Structure formats: C-alpha cells, structure tokens
Amino acid sequence: MRSAGYKHAVFEVVPPSRPSRSRGVSMAGFHDHGPVPKAMRAIPHPAVTLALDFGPGRIVADDATGRRRGSLVAGLAFEDLRVSGRDVEVVQVRLSPVVAYSVLGASPADLQGAVVALDDLWGRDAERILERLSEARSWQDRFALTDDVLARRREAERPGRSVPPEVARAWDRIMRSCGRIQVETLAAEVGWSRKRLWSRFRSHIGLTPHRAAKLVRFHHAAHRLAAGHSPALAAAESGYYDQSHLHRNVQAFTGVTPVTLADEPFLAVDDIAWPGHAPPVTRTDRQ
Known part of the structure; x- marks a missing residue:
C-alpha cells in the first residue's frame, strides 16, 4: 500500500499481492483521504475500465453525455472524462478489449468509448457484488472476490462473445x-x-x-x-x-x-x- 499526493488530495493506492488468474485482467484499489480540489481528467489507456465503487462516497464521472455517480464502465478511447468524489473506495479493473465482452456482457464496440453505469450492464448483480466488497475485511480480500466474480462471468461466456x-x-x-x-x-x-x-x-x-x-x-x-x-x-x-x-x-x-x-x-x-x-x-x- 502506498499513498500519492496531488495538490490537496491524498490517494491510498493498493496493488494486488498476486496477478489475476484471468488473462487480460488487472486491478488496483483506490481510497482518497481528502477532497479532490476539482474534477480530475481521466487519461485514455488501451483497456476497458470497470470501477467498482463500494465506499461511503461516490465516484462522480462527467463527460459530454452527462453525469453518472457510482460504479461505472468506460469504453476504449473515452473523450473528455472528468472524475471527482470524496471518501471514495474503489476497486478499479482494467480489461483487455479481447476479454471485455465475456466479462461485462457488452463489447468494446457496443460501448464506443462511452461511460455507462454498471447497473445498466449487470442489473441486480452489481448491487450484490458491491455489498460483498463493502463487507470484505481487506483490500486483498476484495481483489480475490473481484477476481472470482470476473472469472465466473468468463466461464459462463455465451456463444458469440469470444473474439476471433x-x-x-x-x-x-x-x-x-x-x-x-x-x-x-x-x-x-x-x-x-x-x-x-x-x-x-x-x-x-x-x-x-x-x-x-x-x-x-x-x-x-x-x-x-x-x-x-x-x-x-x-x-x-x-x-x-x-x-x-x-x-x-x-x-x-x-x-x-x-x-x-x-x-x-x-x-x-x-x-x-x-x-x-x-x-x-x-x-x-x-x-
């Protein structure tokens, strides 16, 4: 666990102690210890982002299409995405676009760089997963739980979701x-x-x-x-x-x-x- 400061905000950043058992999946934990002075610019990277927001605070994500609060999914090459929040605890997952469809139930092409609420993709499953994350006793327990959920979703992959x-x-x-x-x-x-x-x-x-x-x-x-x-x-x-x-x-x-x-x-x-x-x-x- 390490902390990184930016202006008046301090972030606790926690990497998993072991890699995901699923290829193309990586994750990290984030907990802010101070209010973010302004919305931070999210930088595009070559992965689909899944943010599991289980803390007392809520992520606030703004882009050209509007504002979303809580757990979300951001597609590849998102544009002008700003993120803010206070007292936020998040397990962030980066998914290779090769495996994103089997995990999320929506392909990177369907997302088209958009930011969508996790509820819209997973329905009641999203609520149940977040509740379990909030009850976990440590970051490593949360990573293990998240990894298990993602692996089970991949194992239940339906025909047509695999990438050639x-x-x-x-x-x-x-x-x-x-x-x-x-x-x-x-x-x-x-x-x-x-x-x-x-x-x-x-x-x-x-x-x-x-x-x-x-x-x-x-x-x-x-x-x-x-x-x-x-x-x-x-x-x-x-x-x-x-x-x-x-x-x-x-x-x-x-x-x-x-x-x-x-x-x-x-x-x-x-x-x-x-x-x-x-x-x-x-x-x-x-x-």
Whole structure:
C-alpha cells in the first residue's frame, strides 16, 4: 500500500499481492483521504475500465453525455472524462478489449468509448457484488472476490462473445509493439486482407487497427512525459515522426498539450497501481 499526493488530495493506492488468474485482467484499489480540489481528467489507456465503487462516497464521472455517480464502465478511447468524489473506495479493473465482452456482457464496440453505469450492464448483480466488497475485511480480500466474480462471468461466456483468434493476435501485436506496427503488416501476420482485418477488428474491438495503434502509442508517450521526459524525447522514444506529431496525438486524445498532460494525477500513480503495465512514472516531486 502506498499513498500519492496531488495538490490537496491524498490517494491510498493498493496493488494486488498476486496477478489475476484471468488473462487480460488487472486491478488496483483506490481510497482518497481528502477532497479532490476539482474534477480530475481521466487519461485514455488501451483497456476497458470497470470501477467498482463500494465506499461511503461516490465516484462522480462527467463527460459530454452527462453525469453518472457510482460504479461505472468506460469504453476504449473515452473523450473528455472528468472524475471527482470524496471518501471514495474503489476497486478499479482494467480489461483487455479481447476479454471485455465475456466479462461485462457488452463489447468494446457496443460501448464506443462511452461511460455507462454498471447497473445498466449487470442489473441486480452489481448491487450484490458491491455489498460483498463493502463487507470484505481487506483490500486483498476484495481483489480475490473481484477476481472470482470476473472469472465466473468468463466461464459462463455465451456463444458469440469470444473474439476471433486473428483479432486477439492483432491486438497483442499492437500492444507488444507499443503501437509501432503497420496495418498491412498486421494483416499479413494473421493471414487476412487489410480490408477484412479492418472490418473484423473494428466490429470486435470498437476501434480500427490504426486508431488502436495510435491509442497504444499515446499511452506509452504519456508515461514518458509523466516520468519527466521532454516532449521531444518522449516523441522519439514512442515512435513519433517529431514533436509536432506527438503534440497532435496528445491533443486528439486529451485536448491538452504534452506539457499539461505530464502533470495529470491519473498518470502520477499508474506505476504504483499497475506495475509492469507501462513505463514507470513516479517522480519524487509527487510523493
């Protein structure tokens, strides 16, 4: 368990003691110990986000479509999402889009980057799970409970919810290459035409292969910026043509400049919450 401060807010960040038994699933616990001075910008990342909000407070999530309180699901490449709250306790789960449909009951393509209430997807099951989380005695117990629930949902997967192996392989290659792979190369590797890969990938993942690669590359660059690297260096490390190319991509995903992005609190705790999932970002001036 570690704490990370941002202005007047202090977050308790807890990673699980062991990885999930389900491939493509990672989780972390968050508990704020002070009011967030203003809504924080959520930074897009290459995963579908499930937030299980079981504490006395409630998450407040605002985007272009309105405001939601409590447990939620955010699709890939969400836009202008702001999060606030007080005395909030959350188990946050990041789901690879390859497994998201079998776990959530809604595919990344159905979500289309939107933020939806968990009740809308799971109905009364959501209430029962949150009640059990609130009764658990420790964070590790909550992680074990969450992992069990997600595994059982995957085991009960119905026909039509699985991602074709070619699409799963293409997503894995995009992730392993940090977004530096051409669509033509992906199509050749999975044995499909470029047109077929484009169509099937989008129908299952919710993004085209090209936009998925841009999202993964942005994710890598954002962590380089948060680690204190200059925009020019972060651009070179992340495979951009130049600093201007990075600037355009950052603005497209967040609406802010690379310099502003570097100080976003959501990035400041990523290497504590998700060790090994992205380049380290923790800096001594944020402790």
